[in-house]
Amino acid sequence: MIKSTAPEIKPRLFKVEELRADFPVLFQTAYNKPLVYLDNAATSQKPQIVIDALSDYYSTCNANIHRGVHFLSQKASQAFDDVRTKVKDYIGAGSEREIIFVRGTTEAINLVASSWGRKNLSAGDVVLVTTMEHHSNIVPWQLICAEKGAEVIPVPMDDRGVLDMQAFETLLTDKVKFVSVVHTSNSLGTINPVDVIVQKAHEKNIPVLVDAAQAVAHEVIDVQALNCDFLAFSGHKMFGPTGVGVLYGKEKLLEAMPPYQGGGEMIAQVSFAGTTFNELPYKFEAGTPNIADVIGLGAAIDYMNGVDRAAAADWELSLMRSTAEQLSTIPGIRLIGTAPHKAAVVSFVVDGVNALDLGMYLDTLGIAVRTGHHCTQPVMDRLGIPGTIRASFMFYNTQQEVDALVVGVRKGINLLRA
Amino acid sequence: MSNIAAIEHEIVEDFDLFDDWTEKYQYIIELGQQLKPLEAQYKTDDRKITGCQSSVWLHAYTKDGLVFFESDSDSTFVKGEIALLIKVLSGQAPEEIIKAELNFIDAIGLRQHMAVTRANGLASMIKQMKLYAVGFQSHTA
Numbered sequence: 029m030i031k032s033t034a035p036e037i038k039p040r041l042f043k044v045e046e047l048r049a050d051f052p053v054l055f056q057t058a059y060n061k062p063l064v065y066l067d068n069a070a071t072s073q074k075p076q077i078v079i080d081a082l083s084d085y086y087s088t089c090n091a092n093i094h095r096g097v098h099f100l101s102q103k104a105s106q107a108f109d110d111v112r113t114k115v116k117d118y119i120g121a122g123s124e125r126e127i128i129f130v131r132g133t134t135e136a137i138n139l140v141a142s143s144w145g146r147k148n149l150s151a152g153d154v155v156l157v158t159t160m161e162h163h164s165n166i167v168p169w170q171l172i173c174a175e176k177g178a179e180v181i182p183v184p185m186d187d188r189g190v191l192d193m194q195a196f197e198t199l200l201t202d203k204v205k206f207v208s209v210v211h212t213s214n215s216l217g218t219i220n221p222v223d224v225i226v227q228k229a230h231e232k233n234i235p236v237l238v239d240a241a242q243a244v245a246h247e248v249i250d251v252q253a254l255n256c257d258f259l260a261f262s263g264h265k266m267f268g269p270t271g272v273g274v275l276y277g278k279e280k281l282l283e284a285m286p287p288y289q290g291g292g293e294m295i296a297q298v299s300f301a302g303t304t305f306n307e308l309p310y311k312f313e314a315g316t317p318n319i320a321d322v323i324g325l326g327a328a329i330d331y332m333n334g335v336d337r338a339a340a341a342d343w344e345l346s347l348m349r350s351t352a353e354q355l356s357t358i359p360g361i362r363l364i365g366t367a368p369h370k371a372a373v374v375s376f377v378v379d380g381v382n383a384l385d386l387g388m389y390l391d392t393l394g395i396a397v398r399t400g401h402h403c404t405q406p407v408m409d410r411l412g413i414p415g416t417i418r419a420s421f422m423f424y425n426t427q428q429e430v431d432a433l434v435v436g437v438r439k440g441i442n443l444l445r446a
Numbered sequence: 447m448s449n450i451a452a453i454e455h456e457i458v459e460d461f462d463l464f465d466d467w468t469e470k471y472q473y474i475i476e477l478g479q480q481l482k483p484l485e486a487q488y489k490t491d492d493r494k495i496t497g498c499q500s501s502v503w504l505h506a507y508t509k510d511g512l513v514f515f516e517s518d519s520d521s522t523f524v525k526g527e528i529a530l531l532i533k534v535l536s537g538q539a540p541e542e543i544i545k546a547e548l549n550f551i552d553a554i555g556l557r558q559h560m561a562v563t564r565a566n567g568l569a570s571m572i573k574q575m576k577l578y579a580v581g582f583q584s585h586t587a
Contacts, residue, residue, distance in 0.1 A: 382521040384524075385475070443475060
């Protein structure tokens with residue numbers, strides 16, 4: 029049954045094995061070896077409660093929402109609307125009107141670039157990003173800037189992957205009309221001082237979008253405390269289903285923005301003489317929404333609310349530190365992304381060993397890591413490397429998995445250097 | 447059985463000796479490590495194959511009506527894959543190369559271990575080898 033209120037989950041002490049048991053996918057073998065999943069920055073695994081929510085929705089509740097007068101439609105509408113409230117509370121937004129359901133972070137940024145950008149950017153304007161953006165926070169801005177004759181300028185970083193805040197202030201000229209920055213770098217793990225960025229930009233009345241795709245599963249974000257104008261994140265990186273994400277936007281800004289896509293749900297009145305648009309948040313949600321996955325996202329939020337987040341974050345950082353320390357002792361390994369303030373991501377390169385080759389070797393041992401540029405080619409260009417091997421952690425990972433990775437890396441290097 | 451099919455059969459028999467994917471991987475790495483490096487003069491952009499996650503260069507030439515391939519990559523695993531393709535296709539007649547079905551790739555379980563992007567890279571490699579063969583065939587016809 030889909031419940032209209034969150035199931036009661038008592039906060040509990042952090043115990044990795046107990047939490048791990050909530051994630052059925054982790055209990056399997058790959059090529060007859062225990063699966064070691066260290067690709068959490070790409071997507072998180074899903075707890076049983078999320079899987080059940082999806083199945084329950086289709087088993088007991090499936091109907092199109094908001095337009096039906098019948099029992100099922102009202103039940104589905106209620107479950108869907110409840111998630112908007114959960115998301116609002118989860119990120120500390122002021123109102124449900126500020127929560128737009130989208131496909132993911134990428135669509136959220138495209139929405140803002142397309143809608144806000146088309147209305148507000150003109151020739152000579154600048155959109156400020158950083159060198160360490162995911163391509164999803166570069167290309168949407170390049171597209172709209174090319175159309176408008178505006179320019180996308182990146183704030184540089186140093187060799188450790190720390191943002192150059194002095195350069196940020198210098199680059200924050202009168203030409204800058206928008207700042208779009210990544211909260212936590214997916215390839216380096218760097219956590220950027222987004223609060224300072226927001227504050228400095230606001231001193232010049234420049235709105236700021238924060239790409240929180242890599243942050244939401246690992247730390248609590250309060251949009252009112254942060255005071256960002258937009259926040260974008262994906263459900264699948266925070267234990268929810270793929271294909272659903274959230275754009276938070278300040279109501280005043282969203283009100284002033286034109287619709288992004290046209291269709292059902294987003295209209296008030298349609299005639300060939302002209303169409304008026306629905307109010308927020310529906311103005312930006314054309315077509316039947318991804319009802320099931322939104323409900324799955326709601327279950328993911330319930331799940332996270334039941335986890336001791338601070339203890340989970342500490343555990344992830346301890347895994348990250350252990351990995352970094354052990355890998356550092358292996359000759360020829362260079363850690364990439366060594367910012368003092370960083371998330372549970374370890375990226376590295378090995379002298380004389382191709383990253384793809386080592387990643388494939390680890391795969392033969394059942395260890396899932398990611399290799400390549402991680403959709404951050406400007407980062408790799410800046411550091412003069414083609415790509416890295418990246419292990420990224422979630423609180424359900426264990427010290428044994430870290431140790432298996434380190435052993436695998438050692439063996440792989442011996443094999444590949446032979 | 448054609449020459450190519452016989453070599454493919456041999457490769458499949460070799461791979462049957464291995465129990466698991468780790469052993470197959472290690473064998474492919476060994477083949478890659480043994481592959482003769484391509485001379486620097488042939489590592490040019492026009493010999494680079496697009497569609498691969500790694501850099502791959504392919505050089506081809508004919509001798510006595512047969513096509514020969516030399517290749518290199520920054521990935522040892524990809525070099526191992528190339529070594530297998532070279533074993534099968536290098537030194538064959540253009541028309542044989544063009545019609546080669548290369549069923550060994552599936553038979554040794556290589557394709558199932560590759561993400562789509564990598565499978566596309568292997569497909570690009572094969573396509574380029576066949577294109578060379580077509581080029582040499584029309585040239586000599």
